[in-house]
Amino acid sequence: MNYRFAGRMKRVPESFLGELFRVSAVPGVISFAGGLPASDCIDVDGIAEAARQVFAEEGRTALQYSTTDGYLPLREFIADRYRRRLGLPATADEIQIVNGSQQSLDLAAKIFIDPGDAVGMERPGYLGAIEAFSFYEPVFHAVPLEEDGPDLAVFESVIRDHAPGLFYGIPNSQNPSGTTYSDRKRRAVAEILEGSETVFYEDDAFGELFFDGRPRVPVKRYIPEQTLISGSFSKIIAPGMRIGWIYAPAPILREFNLAKQAADLHSNLLCQAILNRYLRTHDLDGHVRRVAAVYGEHCRLMCDLLDDLMPAGMTHTRPEGGIFLTAALPRGVSSMEVFHDGVREGVAVLPGVPFYVDGGGKETIRLNFSAVGAEEIVEGMHRLARVMHRLV
Numbered sequence: 001m002n003y004r005f006a007g008r009m010k011r012v013p014e015s016f017l018g019e020l021f022r023v024s025a026v027p028g029v030i031s032f033a034g035g036l037p038a039s040d041c042i043d044v045d046g047i048a049e050a051a052r053q054v055f056a057e058e059g060r061t062a063l064q065y066s067t068t069d070g071y072l073p074l075r076e077f078i079a080d081r082y083r084r085r086l087g088l089p090a091t092a093d094e095i096q097i098v099n100g101s102q103q104s105l106d107l108a109a110k111i112f113i114d115p116g117d118a119v120g121m122e123r124p125g126y127l128g129a130i131e132a133f134s135f136y137e138p139v140f141h142a143v144p145l146e147e148d149g150p151d152l153a154v155f156e157s158v159i160r161d162h163a164p165g166l167f168y169g170i171p172n173s174q175n176p177s178g179t180t181y182s183d184r185k186r187r188a189v190a191e192i193l194e195g196s197e198t199v200f201y202e203d204d205a206f207g208e209l210f211f212d213g214r215p216r217v218p219v220k221r222y223i224p225e226q227t228l229i230s231g232s233f234s235k236i237i238a239p240g241m242r243i244g245w246i247y248a249p250a251p252i253l254r255e256f257n258l259a260k261q262a263a264d265l266h267s268n269l270l271c272q273a274i275l276n277r278y279l280r281t282h283d284l285d286g287h288v289r290r291v292a293a294v295y296g297e298h299c300r301l302m303c304d305l306l307d308d309l310m311p312a313g314m315t316h317t318r319p320e321g322g323i324f325l326t327a328a329l330p331r332g333v334s335s336m337e338v339f340h341d342g343v344r345e346g347v348a349v350l351p352g353v354p355f356y357v358d359g360g361g362k363e364t365i366r367l368n369f370s371a372v373g374a375e376e377i378v379e380g381m382h383r384l385a386r387v388m389h390r391l392v
Ligand SMILES: Cc1ncc(COP(=O)(O)O)c(C=O)c1O
Pocket: 035, 099, 100, 101, 102, 103, 126, 128, 170, 175, 203, 205, 231, 232, 233, 234, 239, 242, 243, 244
């Protein structure tokens, strides 16, 4: 049968990730390749109790259809947290619940990107965004990430010369690099964008997870009408609930709402009600502090072992938060070789390739430090060191 798939399907990068995850999902392999939060950090009992209360007290409404924008008490909780944590004047009207923040990437692409449109991205960039955007056939313009955020000269020329409708960035603990924009670069990015027609898509999947607990100033603070933020409960509560949100100016949110309605009418109301109940009966700040402390310890341990065990010429980022870091391999060592030899040695890493829209990533690997315990980090880093010393 000749299936006549739409032409856009050919524009989507080949998903060799599925293959990589299959290869690395062998029993006994310690995986730094994925991006899961620690299972131990998910408060199963607390969520179960919240679910019990929802079924008992609002089961009939929570199991009904609902509005596209999402469960109002949850949107109020999110808006209130923006006001208290970040001093942003958010209201529930500016919040749209989505099915994980991954959905907001798809919806943003749907409402902002026509085939051939310019889209700005960080280099490396989050592969989930590259995949989601690629369905809408943009021309990507990549801006190299430096230690403290985007290369401002390249950023400025992309905005000036290509006038993208959207620039997608992750200022806090970026995936895959772990990089955080400095305060200076946040202001500079906003200054460059101001007066242009480019909307800054500020993906804030990790902003709650700074190891020092200090919130960073969002770019949205400087250019509120030109920025949309996406956020997520995946990394701080539980990814299986699939609840994220968009915080955006009203005209943008109207388009999101239309696009979301066509996609799925609304996000799972039962989960929204359970999550809202959980958040209002538990200490989220305390929970986030505990999760960030665990990830901070894992990150320090991984960084120290990389420093101590790996061959000369291998360098890595030193994240201030989040769940990923990126390592640059010694000259001449390929990330695919490290992947394949690693799996044979019992350790999985993620080659950098899918994070680059313009080639690249062949000499970098992404390492996740949230899903694995301290003992596994120690053992996994020793296995990786054996692989690296063989390959140099
Ligand atoms: C930067 C970034 N954005 C968005 C997502 C999507 O997460 P979710 O849909 O679970 O909110 C992820 C997942 O890892 C991510 O790393």
